[in-house]
Amino acid sequence: MSFWATPADRAGWLALFGLSFVLVLVPLAPGREVFAGVPLDKVILSVPIAILLAIPLLTKLGSLELPRVGIEVPAFLFLGWALVSAIFTGAQPEVLATWSRYAAYIVLVYVVATVAAEKTRLRVMSWILAIAGSMTVAYSFYQYMYPTEFLGMQGMGADVATRVFSTFGNPNFYAEYLVLLIAVTLALLFTERGPLRGLALLFVVAQVMALLLTYTRGSWIALAIGLAIALLIIDSRLVLPFAIGGGSMMLLFPGVAERMISLVALEGSAGFRLGLWRVAGDAITERPLFGIGAGRFYDAFTSAVLTNPEHNVGFLFYGAHQSYFQLAAEIGIIGGLAFAWLVFKTCRMGAFYTVRMGGDTKARLFNAAMTAGLVAFALNAFTSNAFQHPQAAVFFFVLAGMQAGNGSRFWELAPKERVTHPNRDSLWGRSLLGRAHSAIDSALTAMWKASWISRMLAKEPLGGGRLLADAWVIRVLIGEGAGASSDRTSRTDETLAPAK
Secondary structure, eight states: OGGGSSHHHHHHHHHHHHHHIIIIIHHHSOSEEEETTEEEEHHHHHHHHHHHHHHHHHHHHOGGGSOOOSOHHHHHHHHHHHHHHHHHTTOOHHHHHHHHHHHHHHHHHHHHHHHHTSHHHHHHHHHHHHHHHHHHHHHHHHHHHSOOOOOSOTTOOTTOOOOOOTTSSSHHHHHHHHHHHHHHHHHHHHHOOTHHHHHHHHHHHHHHHHHHHHTOHHHHHHHHHHHHHHHHHHOGGGHHHHHHHHHHHHHHSTTHHHHHHGGGOTTTHHHHHHHHHHHHHHHHHHSTTTOSOTTOHHHHHHHHHHHOGGGOOSOSSOOOSOHHHHHHHHHHHHHHHHHHHHHHHHHHHHHHHHHHHTTOHHHHHHHHHHHHHHHHHHHHTTSSOGGGOHHHHHHHHHHHHHHHHHHGGGTTSOOOOOOOOOOTTSHHHHSHHHHHHHHHHHHHHHHHHHSHHHHHHHSOOTTTTOHHHHOHHHHHHTTOOTTGGGGGGGOOOGGGSOOO
């Protein structure tokens, strides 16, 4: 068994076993466990296990072979400013606990990337996530057929039985998770062959159905935009069939079309969100530099409502329904912008890898699917507290690590143009629509290549993706010692070399 041949291989599978606690327990085991009177959710319990069981792998690889991720600069700025905010707001236990959660997310990205840099482990990880997620989907179908709870049903038609939430306790939370789950299962659909591809297709269809049954419009729109970006990465000819297929599925489900139409009605939930955003804006204005402390938005909300009674939102504490506003109110504008930069850089890495993958079809398809999920979740956070819901948010960072692991061996390659071979003799190629598409696609591609945005996305990120690996404390923690830098330049990073 070649995948078990070396100590590093065995350490890699041990690390994947640790990650399985996150991939399986977080979606399938809701609720909290109480230890010494302190309630701990499954994210708090499972992420440290994943990190600890990855230490043998990190030690055996050495810092030079840690995958390059490219988010270090905004991550350091965000965590640093959040820590300063915690100090200036009194270093309360709940604030430090929230800071620790975000720090664990960042470390988890590197753990996942290191495990996922090996193709077999990445494939197994993807299937674990897809299967565990599909189990939540099966439970959501049961909820819809035999509803006992009716959450967020205001404005729903009589033909809507309920909004499913599976093990997540809230339809919005579950929709945020499904956006990421669908991306992973799409990656399997794109890269598997034979019966496994059929199974992935079955999972994707079921997951999309579950997403529709959450009746969460923000997640629908965010996923549609993310998928459109992914399809443009793969082949722009796929956009129209996917749009037709997605539109058809929406028409098949009761209340979906009406739910989309109500998106522009300000007297509904859209107007309610605008009111919450105004309160969040006032909370940011009250404490623009350091905020009120990470995880304490409810206190900021209460203060803003009492100070500005004209808002008349009807609540003394509520979430902002906008992750970036909420975080800016908690840790200040600079910290909020740093987090937004971190999220943008995470999504942007999809474009960085794409231009280097060339003809490696499987890697490019996998990267496109990960990019779709990351972009969709990031957009979803503009209309929900997506990053403040740990049960879903942790999977954003899991996908970021999976994308980095998949792209790790392409860092050293120069950007290259992907060669396509359109079949102009096919029925599509000879049709008027096909010729028009080809002409428009060629013109838009030329404009894109000439734009500064494409050049910016193709550039290596600030710090070169090695700031964390080069840090003295990291090298000491994984056993290289303080003097390990003396021979680093003479080593060859085989894990990042292009495949033969």
